[in-house]
Amino acid sequence: MTIEAAKTGTDRPRAVVSWSSGKDSAFALHEVRARGDLEVVGLLTTVTEAFGRVSMHGVRESLLDQQAAATGLPLYKVAIPSPCPNEVYERAMATMVGRLRSEGVSRMVFGDLFLEDIRAYRESKLKGTGMDPVFPLWGRPTDRLAEEMIDAGLDARVVALDPRRMPKSFAGRRFDRGFLSDLPREVDRCGERGEFHTCVVAGPMFDRSIPVEPGDVVERDGFVFADLVPTEPTRASRSP
Numbered sequence: 108m109t110i111e112a113a114k115t116g117t118d119r120p121r122a123v124v125s126w127s128s129g130k131d132s133a134f135a136l137h138e139v140r141a142r143g144d145l146e147v148v149g150l151l152t153t154v155t156e157a158f159g160r161v162s163m164h165g166v167r168e169s170l171l172d173q174q175a176a177a178t179g180l181p182l183y184k185v186a187i188p189s190p191c192p193n194e195v196y197e198r199a200m201a202t203m204v205g206r207l208r209s210e211g212v213s214r215m216v217f218g219d220l221f222l223e224d225i226r227a228y229r230e231s232k233l234k235g236t237g238m239d240p241v242f243p244l245w246g247r248p249t250d251r252l253a254e255e256m257i258d259a260g261l262d263a264r265v266v267a268l269d270p271r272r273m274p275k276s277f278a279g280r281r282f283d284r285g286f287l288s289d290l291p292r293e294v295d296r297c298g299e300r301g302e303f304h305t306c307v308v309a310g311p312m313f314d315r316s317i318p319v320e321p322g323d324v325v326e327r328d329g330f331v332f333a334d335l336v337p338t339e340p341t342r343a344s345r346s347p
């Protein structure tokens with residue numbers, strides 16, 4: 108029996124999911140749980156400290172907490188400043204990886220789909236740490252994957268988009284078949300090139316849906332952000 112198995116009472120490696128609040132990381136969680144070869148023990152998220160929001164997606168931290176509670180998993184938050192130089196981000200993440208390794212975690216699950224440079228970056232940063240990256244959605248055609256997510260009951264809303272790549276009017280829309288059919292032809296159906304980002308409010312990875320209402324739509328730093336406001340009191344996630 109491995110040291111990891113002795114710590115957990117199982118032969119499955121312990122894993123955390125790199126959690127963006129969006130559909131790809133959420134569906135990656137669903138996939139590894141369905142596969143059953145890893146013991147998922149938490150979600151890992153970067154939060155921009157000054158704003159109390161998920162980095163890049165702009166999702167409220169209170170909504171993030173409700174997502175984690177709905178997965179039944181503890182949430183590992185990495186606080187970063189704004190702006191955040193890359194060396195500051197990498198130092199904060201390295202500290203968290205060290206902590207996770209001390210707790211017997213040896214896998215980090217990512218929702219990346221096909222960008223080779225992003226995958227190579229993740230692999231290089233984890234190399235030598237004792238933490239291996241896992242890419243359960245890698246290489247799947249994104250048009251079919253988008254349909255599969257919708258068929259599985261995933262409910263996500265567009266919370267950020269790049270107006271240089273798609274119309275601003277898509278901000279705040281539900282990720283559904285109508286959305287997919289309206290997308291410009293050149294936009295990846297999962298937004299993998301950064302065209303848009305989502306926040307998941309229901310799906311097979313949650314034990315409950317998260318009621319939300321649309322908030323303000325604003326332009327900031329060259330992107331369009333559509334706020335989502337939880338309509339029920341926050342159900343706090345477990346802190347590890």
